[in-house]
Amino acid sequence: MNGPSTFVHPAALCETTSVGEGTRIWAFAHVLQGAVIGASCNLCDHTYVEGGVVMGDRVTLKNGVAVWDGVVLHDDVFVGPNAVFTNDLVPRAAPHRTSPDALSRTIVEHGATIGANATIVCGSTIGAHALVGAGAVVTGDVPCHALVVGVPARQVGWICCCGARLTPPWSCPCGRDFATHGRGLAVVTVLRRR
């Protein structure tokens, strides 16, 4: 059941009963039955969430964003206006298909940002705290803390949780230290002495 502090704008349609405390759903948004939305999220005007979606806490969907079955948004994800997800690598009108729809996954990890009007081709994982630039077209995995831009998206740098650019030796003025971890970076010290 939706919490007492959940806000649903009178011009929104919210058909799920699993919306966390403090989440706001704005005008002309549409959340389908079955969707699970975390706490303190912000679903702006003209957003759309399918019924199989599970979304973490403190997720922001700016205007015009649709989240399809197969897309997973972890906590603290920010999705910019008119950014576009997909869940079908080769969408075709029904009669031409020879196999059932293979729904491809997209995972956006903790704290990542999808820039305004970016496009995420399904099958991709956007690593924690990565930042996809405005208008980029992502066609593969993005490492944690990577900054990617362009069409197709290419990595041009690294970025801290706080939004500052990172360079070796991977210490951010905000107090976080990083180390390489797999293909990406990971925080190793949050409360570094300065």
Added chain:
Amino acid sequence: MNGPSTFVHPAALCETTSVGEGTRIWAFAHVLQGAVIGASCNLCDHTYVEGGVVMGDRVTLKNGVAVWDGVVLHDDVFVGPNAVFTNDLVPRAAPHRTSPDALSRTIVEHGATIGANATIVCGSTIGAHALVGAGAVVTGDVPCHALVVGVPARQVGWICCCGARLTPPWSCPCGRDFATHGRGLAVVTVLRRR
């Protein structure tokens, strides 16, 4: 008159009386008076169709797609979420124009797919069964069965009706054989012996 099996969501606005059987028009969609929509179409949330549009059967418009006067969608066309059509090559605010609006045409032929968040500059014809990649910007004609990607969109391959990539000698595992036809490909045998 709209058929008895036409579905219009209570939060949609459908002002035309020419919607085919089995077509569904979802929430916050708006279809203007005069539009002619085929049968078994699917117009998702936040779509928009102008009054001069003629659309074939089994067309899918995913969320946020607007179809303007001057855009023609043949049967079995799939338009991905937030894909954008245009009908004016040099749009300007009214007072600066020196000539009447010249409405440019866009034709999307049978079975073609416009990828998510793609942009179609008007004056283009998208050939039958072509596939425009996600986020591509189409600035000219696309041959039948071509796969185009990027900004501006360039052809990177060929694609079958079923969605599989095609290479010479142009036989798809799905059973279709192709031959070159003009600048594109065309099916020559649907029920090839395998």
Added chain:
Amino acid sequence: MNGPSTFVHPAALCETTSVGEGTRIWAFAHVLQGAVIGASCNLCDHTYVEGGVVMGDRVTLKNGVAVWDGVVLHDDVFVGPNAVFTNDLVPRAAPHRTSPDALSRTIVEHGATIGANATIVCGSTIGAHALVGAGAVVTGDVPCHALVVGVPARQVGWICCCGARLTPPWSCPCGRDFATHGRGLAVVTVLRRR
């Protein structure tokens, strides 16, 4: 107070009282309290205007355009369908921020056009009568009368108020003569003898 000739579609939400004469606000559009909208504007379906926005006269917002606090649209600006503005250079979910939101400005000067599905990274000024091509991603200032395209957007030419391309010696068949002015062009004679 909104003028008597202001039109607000019954399915729109208009919460401001500062809308000029002859302005039309269409279905599923949402204008927040405090926004100041000029006269003879056209806010199409699914548009959105935040409460701190000030917009000139004769501005067109095609479908799906959102205008945020920090974006300034001068008179006679045309914004194409699903074009996207921004107001935060490094958007992040709230808990990761270490400083208050720094709202970045975007200024679109008199008579400029933002093409369909273009993206404007904030901090940019789009000069008077410039034209941003469909699908372009603008990451910096655009000179007056410049034509920019691509990702990131690069200048590929010059354009007249009337929409014609301009080349030296900067005289347009429409009757306007130009001279270089700063990084851009400016009209020097409107009623040239032909």
